[in-house]
Structure formats: structure tokens, C-alpha cells
Amino acid sequence: MPSYTMPKPIVLTIAGSDSGGGAGIQADIKTISATGSYACSVITAVTSQNTLGVQDIHSIPALNIESQLDSVFQDLNVVAVKVGMLASSDIIYIVAKKLRQYRPKYVVVDPVLISTSGSRLLNSDALVELKKQLIPMADLLTPNLYEGAILASRSCPRNEHEMEEMIEPMRALGAKSILLKGGHLQESQYSSDLLIQPDSNEFLTSKRHQTKNTHGTGCTLSAAIASYLAQGNCIHKSVFLGKQYISQAIACADLLEVGSGYGPVEHFFYGHENVR
Secondary structure (H helix, E strand, C coil), rough: CCCCCCCCEEEEEECCCCCCCCCCCHHHHHHHCCCCCCCEEEEEEEEEEEEEEEEEEEEEEEHHHHHHHHHHHCCCCEEEEEEECCCCHHHHHHHHHHHHHCCCCCCCCCCCCCCCCCCCCCHHHHHHHHHHHHHHHHCEEEEEEHHHHHCCCCCCCCCHHHHHHHHHHHHHCCCCCEEECCCCCCHHHHHHHHEEEECCCEEEEEECCCCCCCCCCHHHHHHHHHHHHCCCCHHHHHHHHHHHHHHHHHCCCCHCCCCCCEEEECCCCCCCCCCC
């Protein structure tokens, strides 16, 4: 359990709401809290969603998102921002404008294009704006293999060698660092993510846990990394700690028994010491 000797750093999550509680804003707030930071939020969309899939998406008006951002930044000392689901080019424009205005120390962009159940979550018309406006502002971009392939206009990598072939196309997107997540390489007994930094590339590997309950893993990992960055850790250590956190959360996911589809991970796994 985290212990505190200083005020908690503040982390803002900008994302959509998941009515099932497993991903999006709900997962981010749980994660940021569990990893020892203070969570605040700006909601970009309201989804009708459960462990079986996404039934409906209602985008929040861009002016309301702008108002939420002003309210948070004008009062709270936000150190790190995690950006998740952005459903339209107007929303992307507003978020990018406000991040340029308020200049938080760290920006982590999780390009939420596809949900765990396979539903498309980003308006395809907004993809160009995401690449133009927001990704170049990111200290860390965290696409999974499918999202990385869409962003780089490449075929989806099928192994670690093909992940390495994505290094230069990923760098060309303009983010300072990229974590290309290899969790979808199901044939491997390990989950290998490729951390691409300006002067280095490294696979970070963790044990793969056999469970279907992985709803919200991308949201959770990026929020954890943002939280660890806010606490003063470098990119490499924040990614390392974030992977440790999500690995434990996945290992304990089956203890929750939430829903009948792809259930959430256990964000508050502390106390389940016997689960590895």
C-alpha cells in the first residue's frame, strides 16, 4: 500500500465515462488513486457500456469540455495529464488548445481507437486531427498494436520483430516517447511492450496472465504511468512501475466476477498477496 510523506501530486484524466466502471474515467480515477496521486477529471463523452461492449456514445459539447478544463487548471496544480477517449475533431482541438495554454509538466496520450471488445471509439474523421494537434504534444504515447498500426498506416505487427519495424513510423508521429504495447501477441507467454525513446529502444517484458477480464487495461496502464510521472519518476521508471501495477491488477482480475463478458481488472489488488 502506498505511503505518503508529502502532498499527493494532482493528475488530470481527460477521457470518456464507462457506465460499467471498468475503463475510461472510472478506471483512471481508481488507478491514479491506487498508485498514490490525486485524481481529477474532464469528461469528453458518456458511453452506454458494460462488459459485453459499447451500446451507445454521446459526446460532450466542446464548449463544456473547454469549461471543465478551465475549471480544473485555474484552481488545481495539475502536474500530469492523461488523455484518453476523444470522439471528435472539435474535442481534440479544444483539448490541444487548453494543454498549450496551461502547459502541464507531463502529457500521456492513450490513443483510444478501439475498445477491448472491438468497438470503434474514435470518430475516424478525427484521426488526422489527433495526429496533427495532440500526439506531437505527448511526452508519452501508448498505443496497442492495432492502434499503432492505424496511426502509422501499417499492417498490425504479429511478433516482436515486426514491432521493431514500427520504431521509425512511430517516432515520425512526433511524440517524445512511445510505448507500443504488445499485449495482443497472444502466442507468447510474456507480454512485451516496446518503449521507444529518442535515443533508445527497449522491450519491457512481464508475465502474461490467462484471463478474459482485461477490460480497461490500456486506460489503466496509461493512467498509472501518468501518476508515477507526477510523482517525479522519469519516463522509463514510470513505465516500469506502470507495467508492474497493471500486471498485478490483471493477475487479480478474476477475483472480481464483474459482468458476463470482458470484465475489468482489479485496480485495488492490495491484500491479494497470494495472487501472482
